[in-house]
Amino acid sequence: MNKKLKVWFWIGLVTIILINTIPYLWTILTSLKQQNEIYNVKIFPETLFLENYLQVLLESGFLKNIWNSVVISSVTAIMCIVIGVPAAYAFARLQFRMKNGLFMLVLFMTIFPGIFIISPLFSFLRSIGAIDTYFALILPYIAYFTPLVVWILTGFFRTIPSAIEEVAIMDGCSIPKLIWKIVLPLSIPGIITVGIIAFTLSWNEFLFALIFTSSDSARTVPVAISQFQGVHSLNWGQMTAAAIVATIPIVLISVILQKYIISGLTAGAIKE
């Protein structure tokens, strides 16, 4: 790079880091401020005001919302892996009719807007009495996030050399046993990646959670945050504290394991 280009490079770099981080950093700062500091636009709080966090965690139903999200997202992530691994193996290694068509269908499912199927789904869940239960969210989440898991894992499995598997098959190892004994241990990084991605997507999902829950018995974090204002009448301090509590685990995991997540999010984009 020549000198002029280098200057532009660093200007661009710093600008983009600022764009990406400032909204979140500002939210953290706001959560540590007192009401009057917020309304008078003080950049930094004079003292670290932890009251917002205490009130969010102790005096509202927010802990219950977090617990709901933890259970729903964990079960979803595990089920996505359990269902997704065999399917991804089939797409990556086996030859069968309609393979390309079915794979395109999986790909299409990852981007199909939920709003177009939500009303019959609501009627169905209501008719079986599942509205406002964990089941009402876990079921559609598995259906919606497994295709993405399949897509990422298929790309991942293709990068693993298949020589060992071929030897195992010649020795008479069955495919299910092969997946369990050879493919899975070799794919731990990929499995962790899709697990985190499925967990994050369920944790952040809003539309299904908004419509399929009606009380704190199953309401998840995003819905609680969207309705925060109504209950607490525009208390931005508490609002931002809740936002930080709800996002900090995911943000930390993503930042620490960024290498895996980036490889996962782009695995399918790379052609064989």
Added chain:
Amino acid sequence: MRYRFLPYMLLLPVFTMIIIIVFIPLITTIIYSFQSYRLTDPDAQATFVGLSNYFEILQDDRFVSSLLTSLIYIIGSVIGMLILGLITAQIANQAFKGRSLFRASILLPWAVAPVVAAQSWKFMFETDFGIINYVLEGIGIIERNIPWLVSSDHAMISVVITNVWKTTPLLTLIIVSGLQTISRELYESADIDGAGAWKKYYHITLPLIRPFIAMGLIFTTLQTINVIDIIYVMTGGGPGESTEIFTLYNYKVFFQYLDFGLGGAMAVIGVILVGILIYFYTRSMNKQYN
């Protein structure tokens, strides 16, 4: 043959889920669209009404304007995402100290829930104590506070900015994976020819990453339409109906007006429009290879 049915057995669980949660409801939505079916009256039975829901929705000014609003929202978001995504990807693809820190900052907006992103930006766009007006006034660009989210002139740009911030990382990462497929030799031979940085970017980089851009745009555009969270939280579609995209309006017809027939017709039209959109993108993606 031994494995004749095995592949289908391995695919069975995921496709069972897709059939139950997506296919059957999609067919049911199509059936709803030909029925008069309102949940407002608990005793009401769904009755066949032919195409009347479609006639009603196509004559609904609010529906037509919501399509227009969606188009503005998508075009604004795509322009913003392309500019930010191409620049970010170009930087992320260089080798420099602190690159992993830079990449971590890219992932931050991806990891934050759309609802949280919306609340954070809503707070920054506050008219009286928002940081954006505070800074703009501080450096002398504006004299009076701009009512970002409460005036129909500024609400759209505010939600577009928020969506661009939240959605660009996915596009960026896909573009980066495209940049990594380009061999260094291409640039070296261009160097010998004495081509400048811009020329190299325009004639070598851009054509080669085009399929990746198209694919990234399919994902991010669909996410833009699909994730009503941002607009729902920031403006609720307002002021007036200035930020009401058609998926948000569809949500309201379903769950505020409880009209599953009319909503079904909207959804069917939506599926068709999304199909056209994807066709449009994949065609521009394939052009590259021909």
